[in-house]
Amino acid sequence: MVSSKRVLFTKIPSGYPVAGEHMKLDEKTVDLEAALPKGDFIVKTLEISVDPYMRGRMRDASIQSYAPAFALNEPMTGDTMSVVVKSNNPDYKVGDLVYGRTGRGLFEEYAQVSAEYAKGAYVVRNDAKENGLPLSHYVGVLAMPGMTAYYGLNEIGKPKKGETLYVSAAAGAVGQLVGQFGKAMGLFVVGSAGSDEKVEYLKEIGFDEAFNYKHGDIEANLRKYCPDGIDIYFEGVGGKMLDAVLAVANNFARIIACGMISQYNLEKPEPLYNIINVVTKRIKFDGFIIMDHMDYEEKFLKEVTPLLTSGAVKYRTDVAEGIEKTPEALINVLQGRNFGKQVVHVADL
């Protein structure tokens, strides 16, 4: 018998979620000796990913959206890395490293997974044993955030050498990669973040310009740091940031929109005033969710893994220690207090 803490979703928030109110920990025991039904296996969770989109799952289940609502008083789910500790399923052997993907990895220290639930959600990633990369990379740069950056910039941004790429939330899970991928493509890359320390980091990893969006007028800063305007905007923020970009964008700009974190915890969205620029500047403003493009994963992993093992691309993580820190870690992300990709380290391999 082992003790297993779980992160439960306990109440629908209207503004920012509060740890202990909207998310709570509980503890159960898992019998590692008992026989498993055919197809089942038990994983020990090693890393948990907390991501902005999870706020959208904290809703009434009757409201449709791209990611399913969390069930009340059930364990939350998201991307995880774990190791199989017991198995009655030939596809998941004891010792296999397993990536819980498409937001379906269970936030439990020990999780029993059925063959049916595992389908498309739990994927063996034993390459993680060999290539020397931190396991947390497998829920970050090599998972949904990395693929969001790579797919969005390439397939929606369609960058041309010499263009200006602007990235908001640039020190976050996705933004830091967008900027580095952009530099590798020959773009002039400008980023913004919410602290001077983050701005420093952006310059260290190769951004041409970076600024703290909390200091000064956003539009004025964009005009200053993007002297040739903005050709590509990687949008994860929304609200005033988006409005400023619409004002500064060049003709034929592309807005790659994978999120609008500034709006997730508002009772009513902020108004947008500059949308007419989509017409006058012939902007392509395209939303996407990487889970619609999982067939891109193979190409993505093949092309991006070597960039990490060679050190060409850096990836900063912000690590919370222990599964009980999961609610606070998610709230940190929603409030922009994380510095780099936020993960929760649950256990060592």
Add this chain to the structure above:
Amino acid sequence: MVSSKRVLFTKIPSGYPVAGEHMKLDEKTVDLEAALPKGDFIVKTLEISVDPYMRGRMRDASIQSYAPAFALNEPMTGDTMSVVVKSNNPDYKVGDLVYGRTGRGLFEEYAQVSAEYAKGAYVVRNDAKENGLPLSHYVGVLAMPGMTAYYGLNEIGKPKKGETLYVSAAAGAVGQLVGQFGKAMGLFVVGSAGSDEKVEYLKEIGFDEAFNYKHGDIEANLRKYCPDGIDIYFEGVGGKMLDAVLAVANNFARIIACGMISQYNLEKPEPLYNIINVVTKRIKFDGFIIMDHMDYEEKFLKEVTPLLTSGAVKYRTDVAEGIEKTPEALINVLQGRNFGKQVVHVADL
């Protein structure tokens, strides 16, 4: 000597332009006997097109936009059909019908055009003599509005049979065509317009559903008349209409944006609240201006002219008589009082 009235742009408006204040007529004389410089020719204007985008040209010339600002106290320009009455240019023979396109046709009863000015702007259209179509079609369905409808729906909308297409300003120059083209592609087509009479017309020309947007809540009407949601929205209106469409749109919807007429005469744009749906519903929201795609004209004319000569596609025009009616005709369009494509009939052939 002939007398030639001209429509001058005389003052930059802040709200709706006023005839006699922001646009004025004047009259000059043109000597049809005098020798012309090499390359020059004189056209007698037959039809003038007034279109919503012209409001955007009534601005301070220091502000950049896709169509050049009108010069103060100079003749306004737009799309025209005219006939050559005198020529010292072998490419434009007396009797040739000439289409003044890309918004550069001169709003003068008799206009003298240089070879340089004519380049790309004045195009011989002698097929108009033979096919029995009204000359006004050559500044409407067979010109910028028609091409906007055809290009936008095909190339940006990428319609799939059975999808729902919603068209606002559906009885206007572009909308009535979008709906008919959509029906021919096997779409379920819903339109809105600003009078019950227009709504009747939409049903007559084959729209599956149509409603008066001035009656009742727009979003509620969209939900009622588009029971399967909206897959494609042809956007020429903006403001509250756009916000309602964003709320009702299906996942993976396309918004084809060629204008936002509701916003053109406001001092400050209306706020938009539902933009986050671009992400959550993975919407492609793409602006375009048909003048960027003039290479599409040949294909367009080849495919659409037969639809008109056969009667498969109808095109309603709203005709103002006499060049002096041009300012009022344009204001009509901006206020939604036109019923069909607004043209000004200047003279018979």
